[in-house]
Amino acid sequence: MADNNAIAGTEDELEDYPSVTFPLLQELEKKFFEIVADGNITEVRLFLNEHPDFNINVINFQGVSALNIAVNERNIPMVEYLLSLPEIDPGDAHLHAIRNNQIRVTMMILDKLNELTPGFEYAGITHSPDFPDDTTPLAVAAQYGHFEMIDMLRFRRHILYKPHPPSCNCEETCKYDDAHATNTKRILPKPEREKGDILTMEKMRLFMYRAVSNPAYICQTEEDPILKAFELSAELSREATFDKEFYPDYKALSKEVSQFATDLIGCARKVDEVECILKRNVGFGRASSFVYPRLLLALDYEQKTFVAHPNVQQLVESTWIGSWHEWKVRSMWLKCLSVIPQVGMLPFIAFVMMVAPNSKRAKFFEIPVNKFLSSVANYLIFLTFVFLQSHSDKTEQLRGPPNTGFEWILVIYVVSYIIALIRLCIVDGPARCFRTRRNWYELVMLLLFVLTFLFWIVAALDVKINGQRDLERKYWYKYDPTLIAEGIFCLATIMAFFKLLFICQLDYDLGPLQLSLFKMIRDVGHFLAIFGIIIAAYTIGLCKLYQYYDGMVQTDYETKMKIEQENSFVSFKSTLKTLFWAIFCMSPVESADVVIENLPGERETETIINHHSFTELIGYLAFAGFQFISVVVVLNMLIACMSNTFTRVTDNVNMEWIFGRTEAYVDFMLTTTLPPPFSIFSIFTGLKPVIEYIKVLLKPPPGKRARWDFINCCYIVSMPSFNEDLQEDKDEYFAEIMSQLVQRYFRQLEKKIEETDMQKLRKELMEFNNILKEALSPS
Numbered sequence: 036m037a038d039n040n041a042i043a044g045t046e047d048e049l050e051d052y053p054s055v056t057f058p059l060l061q062e063l064e065k066k067f068f069e070i071v072a073d074g075n076i077t078e079v080r081l082f083l084n085e086h087p088d089f090n091i092n093v094i095n096f097q098g099v100s101a102l103n104i105a106v107n108e109r110n111i112p113m114v115e116y117l118l119s120l121p122e123i124d125p126g127d128a129h130l131h132a133i134r135n136n137q138i139r140v141t142m143m144i145l146d147k148l149n150e151l152t153p154g155f156e157y158a159g160i161t162h163s164p165d166f167p168d169d170t171t172p173l174a175v176a177a178q179y180g181h182f183e184m185i186d187m188l189r190f191r192r193h194i195l196y197k198p199h200p201p202s203c204n205c206e207e208t209c210k211y212d213d214a215h216a217t218n219t220k221r222i223l224p225k226p227e228r229e230k231g232d233i234l235t236m237e238k239m240r241l242f243m244y245r246a247v248s249n250p251a252y253i254c255q256t257e258e259d260p261i262l263k264a265f266e267l268s269a270e271l272s273r274e275a276t277f278d279k280e281f282y283p284d285y286k287a288l289s290k291e292v293s294q295f296a297t298d299l300i301g302c303a304r305k306v307d308e309v310e311c312i313l314k315r316n317v318g319f320g321r322a323s324s325f326v327y328p329r330l331l332l333a334l335d336y337e338q339k340t341f342v343a344h345p346n347v348q349q350l351v352e353s354t355w356i357g358s359w360h361e362w363k364v365r366s367m368w369l370k371c372l373s374v375i376p377q378v379g380m381l382p383f384i385a386f387v388m389m390v391a392p393n394s395k396r397a398k399f400f401e402i403p404v405n406k407f408l409s410s411v412a413n414y415l416i417f418l419t420f421v422f423l424q425s426h427s428d429k430t431e432q433l434r435g436p437p438n439t440g441f442e443w444i445l446v447i448y449v450v451s452y453i454i455a456l457i458r459l460c461i462v463d464g465p466a467r468c469f470r471t472r473r474n475w476y477e478l479v480m481l482l483l484f485v486l487t488f489l490f491w492i493v494a495a496l497d498v499k500i501n502g503q504r505d506l507e508r509k510y511w512y513k514y515d516p517t518l519i520a521e522g523i524f525c526l527a528t529i530m531a532f533f534k535l536l537f538i539c540q541l542d543y544d545l546g547p548l549q550l551s552l553f554k555m556i557r558d559v560g561h562f563l564a565i566f567g568i569i570i571a572a573y574t575i576g577l578c579k580l581y582q583y584y585d586g587m588v589q590t591d592y593e594t595k596m597k598i599e600q601e602n603s604f605v606s607f608k609s610t611l612k613t614l615f616w617a618i619f620c621m622s623p624v625e626s627a628d629v630v631i632e633n634l635p636g637e638r639e640t641e642t643i644i645n646h647h648s649f650t651e652l653i654g655y656l657a658f659a660g661f662q663f664i665s666v667v668v669v670l671n672m673l674i675a676c677m678s679n680t681f682t683r684v685t686d687n688v689n690m691e692w693i694f695g696r697t698e699a700y701v702d703f704m705l706t707t708t709l710p711p712p713f714s715i716f717s718i719f720t721g722l723k724p725v726i727e728y729i730k731v732l733l734k735p736p737p738g739k740r741a742r743w744d745f746i747n748c749c750y751i752v753s754m755p756s757f758n759e760d761l762q763e764d765k766d767e768y769f770a771e772i773m774s775q776l777v778q779r780y781f782r783q784l785e786k787k788i789e790e791t792d793m794q795k796l797r798k799e800l801m802e803f804n805n806i807l808k809e810a811l812s813p814s
Contacts (some may be wrong), residue, residue, distance in 0.1 A: 036169070038777070047591075048319050048753040062328065063086065063089070064093050066082070066090065067079075067091075067101060068095065068101060068104065070082055071104050071105055071113060073565065074105075074110045074113055076112055076113055076116050077118065079113070079117075080116070083120075091117070091120060091122060091123060092122070092123065092124045092126070095475050097163075098165075100124075100128070101117065101124055101254075102114065102118075102123065102126070102128045102730045103126070103127075103131055105117060105375050106128050106131045106135070106137065106140055106144075109137060109140075109141060111140060114128075114140050115143060118144065118147045121539045123147070125144050125148055125151075126145050126163075126568070127158070127160045127163040127165065127166060129141055129144035129145055129156070130160060130163065130166050130170060130172065131165070132164070133172055133176045133179070133181070133184055133188075134165075134175055134179055135155050136179070136181045136183075136184055136381055136455060141172070141184065141187070142187070145172070145446075156172065156191070156193075157172075157192075157194075158171075159171050163295070167235070167238055167239050168235065168239070169239065169240050171195065172188055172193055173185065173189070173193040173194065173195045173246075174190045174242065174243060174246045176188055176244040176252075177195055177246035177247065177249050177251065178242070178245045178249060179252065180249045180250065182251045182255070182781065185251055185255050186255060189256075195243075195246060195247060197243070198239075198240045198244060198247075199240075200270060200273075200274045200277075201237070201240065201274050201278040202273070202277045209798075212297040237281065239430050241284055241285075241288075241726050244285075244288060245288060246272065247267070248267050248271070248288055248291065248292045250780070251781075253267075253295070254777045254780075254781075258714060258770065259300060259315070259317060259318070259773070260295075260296075260773065260777065261296045261312060261341075261773075262298065262315070262317060262329075264292050264293065264295050264296035264299075265318070265332060265336045265338055266297060266318075266336075267289075267290040267292045267294075268289045268290075268293040268336065269289075269336040269337070270283070271286075271288050271289035271292065272289040272337075293338055293339075294340060295342055296341050297338075297341045297779055298780055298783075299776050300312060300347060300775070301344055301346060302775075302776045302783065303346050303772075303776060306350065306461060308775075308776070309347065309349075309771055310327075310350065311768060311772050312328065312329060312772070313327040313328075313329045313330050313350065314327060314328065314329065315329045315349070315769060316328045316329075318332055325701070326354065327350070327351075327354075330342070330347070330351070330697075330701070331467065334470075334694075334698055334701065335466075335467060335470065337694075339690050339691065339694040340690060342697050343689065343690040343694055343697075348738065351697055351700060355404055355704075356403075356404050356702070357401065357404070358399070358402065359399070359402055359405070362404055367542065368437065373408055374408055374411050374412050377409055377411075377412035378415065378416060380409075380412075381409060381412060381413060382418075382713075383708060384400050384409060385713045386710055388400065394518060400708055401708045403700065403703050403704045404706075405708075406703050406707075407541075408705055409708070409709065409713075410703065410706065410710045412710075413710035413711070413713065414534075416534060416712070417445075417531070418531060418535075419444065420441050420444050420445055420448070421527075421528055421531050421532075423441050424439055424441045424442070424445060425525070429521075432508070434497075434503060434504050434505075434515070434517055435495050435497070435517060436491035436492070436494050436495050436502055436517070436520070437491070442491070446488060446664055447712050448711065448712060449481055449484045449485065450712075451711030451712035451714065451715070452477070452711050453481055453485075453712065454482055455706070455707070455711045455714065456468075456474070456477060456478065456481070457703060457709075458707075459702075459706065462705055463705055471698055471702065472553060472698070473698075473702065474702075476530070476534065476537070477534070479530065480527060480530040482536065483523055483524075483527035483530060484527045487523045487524040487527055490519050490523065491520050493516040493520075494515075494516035494520060495516045497516055504634040536549050536552070537699070540692075540695050540699050541696055543692065544733060546692045546695065546696060547685060547688045547691065547692050550691055550692060550695050551680065551684045554680045555681070557680075558676045558677050559673065560670070561676070562669065562676070566665060569664055569665055570611070570614050570661075570665070573585065573610075573614055573660075573661045574610045574611045574614060577604045577608040577610050577654070577657055578604065578606060578607040578611075579605075579606075579607075580604050580650065580653070580654060581600070581603070581604040581629065581650075581654065582605050583607050584600045584629055584630060585600060585602060585606075586599075586600065587599070587600045587630050587631060587632040588600070588630070588632055589632055589633060589644065590633055590642070591632045598630050599630065600629075600630035601623065601625055601626050601628060603622070603626035603627070603652060604626070614665075615659070617661065617662055617665070617668055618665055618670065620666075625628065626658060627655040627657075627658045628651065628654075628655065629645055629646070629647045629651040631644070631645045631646070631647065695775075697814060716718055
């Protein structure tokens with residue numbers, strides 16, 4: 036009796052014990068679920084006849100109903116019978132059927148939803164344990180990549196809208212302006228940011244991005260899947276930097292979409308197919324003289340895997356060497372030595388391009404690799420004159436500009452390089468031109484040379500106005516224009532010779548090192564931001580601590596040795612200098628010493644030496660703390676970051692290097708045959724894009740219009756009505772090739788899935804075989 040009371044008490048305590056509230060099945064409901072899972076329709080019908088008041092829409096603690104069980108078991112007759120019951124509520128069963136790629140079951144459930152409420156099949160589902168709120172059927176089909184399911188839903192007029200990116204702040208959807216609504220006297224829809232909590236909104240946005248980014252959905256909704264993949268990949272990568280909370284998700288999705296475009300181009304089997312894709316001008320936004328606009332678009336969107344794919348590189352490499360097939364088989368040393376004879380051939384090339392620009396020899400010189408050799412040879416000539424100018428004797432130099440005889444040659448070279456950069460900016464567009472580090476570097480270098488020339492002019496005017504040309508250098512004013520010109524020319528010379536690193540980008544061994552170097556410079560930039568805060572904090576704290584002791588000299592009474600106060604922390608400038616050089620262990624340890632001059636004692640021959648020990652202690656603690664934080668912590672952190680960058684580049688050395696090399700290839704392909712200043716001999720060819728733009732601007736021909744904007748500068752666009760028949764033929768050929776690529780892509784994808792499933796089955800059979808052996812083996 037006591038035991039029974041104890042058990043009853045325990046049950047009462049369990050009932051009163053707090054727990055999570057969730058639906059629990061009764062015994063009758065459990066039996067119904069078991070009958071449905073067994074798949075016997077007769078037993079289900081008998082059960083419902085015996086219990087006419089039974090709720091067939093009951094769910095278990097996981098939110099699963101009997102209809103969900105039948106759908107997941109792929110029992111079509113059971114699903115059909117349950118849907119025939121008038122009181123059935125399909126709930127989210129159609130989403131489960133779509134996820135399992137059951138087209139027939141999905142159509143049955145969608146028809147049932149329309150019977151209950153017309154058009155209800157298009158509505159989103161709420162309170163589903165498996166799917167986010169407002170999830171539509173097409174969103175699930177697209178996210179799981181069921182090609183035929185997507186086709187069926189689109190045939191039933193299901194629509195999937197692309198979500199607004201997190202950075203969007205549009206008036207219609209993402210932002211609501213009360214003042215704007217009042218002024219326009221219209222009712223605006225409630226913005227997304229006020230419909231629900233931000234977490235639900237961001238989760239749903241990511242869910243929709245996964246749907247619209249699926250290859251199966253892209254191929255059924257876009258005529259140009261590669262272009263759409265580029266745009267989505269760039270958008271997702273951009274939004275990853277904006278929405279840091281979901282950075283890994285957006286980045287992973289961006290890589291998947293980018294890989295889809297790479298896999299598509301990888302399905303090409305002929306050069307004609309790759310050429311058709313790369314010559315596609317749709318999406319580029321402007322007419323380009325470059326033969327492969329889609330390649331430029333891939334470079335702009337930083338589609339590294341696409342650009343580095345062998346199919347693309349095979350075409351790029353053949354364009355790079357042209358008909359000069361011997362170039363590819365040359366050794367690296369022979370390729371480097373090929374620049375030397377090119378120096379002497381520059382006048383001959385200029386003569387050929389001026390006299391016979393359409394000859395076979397001229398066409399040979401127009402090959403991009405020949406342009407590269409001519410450009411390097413010409414740049415070596417320029418560096419020779421820069422060296423001669425920099426190496427001039429400064430001991431006997433007079434005030435004013437130098438008079439070595441190389442100044443005008445340098446001016447001609449620099450001006451011609453500036454004109455060439457402006458031409459490239461017009462032809463390629465400012466956005467694309469200054470997206471590469473090489474062009475930014477060249478712009479800064481040329482500006483330094485221009486500043487040098489300007490200060491030479493200022494120096495000449497100063498001498499002409501004030502005289503004193505024979506004044507000895509040591510008497511010159513510290514900001515003399517000649518001194519400033521020499522300093523700026525020194526920086527320009529360093530940058531000019533440093534530019535040779537960009538040539539190393541084309542070599543397989545040196546290219547990755549050069550690429551790692553520039554990426555490490557970015558790490559140094561991040562380090563400088565942190566280090567700037569640290570050194571500013573210590574400089575401001577120490578800058579006036581030792582100001583009183585500046586210039587004091589202490590004499591030892593016995594040895595008569597004199598100790599002078601270091602000027603390390605007496606002013607802001609000296610403190611900053613001391614702390615900066617302390618990073619490189621070039622500041623003395625005695626920088627924090629406090630030296631007080633001898634004080635008079637009781638007798639005239641006696642002096643007192645005072646010590647401000649606390650001030651000195653603070654100085655040493657601050658100096659040691661700066662050394663520890665900057666050298667031991669931050670500097671080693673920088674080394675670790677740079678090592679990580681180098682490892683990351685070397686792990687993807689093939690892709691990173693090929694992408695960088697292709698950018699350099701494209702720059703040389705867009706340049707003129709002759710490098711500056713020899714390009715003056717083929718000025719008509721170099722200015723041909725500018726002349727064509729002016730002609731189209733003044734007298735627009737049919738199908739062409741001249742446009743201008745800040746991003747693309749001056750460019751020409753082709754109107755849709757121009758050569759409609761030819762354009763239609765190109766579109767049909769492109770559509771035919773794209774259709775073949777998509778078919779091959781999905782066939783390869785299916786093969787991979789089949790191989791994966793076969794490997795899983797083989798592994799399971801081996802495990803089952805091992806279990807049987809163990810069970811049947813004698814103990």
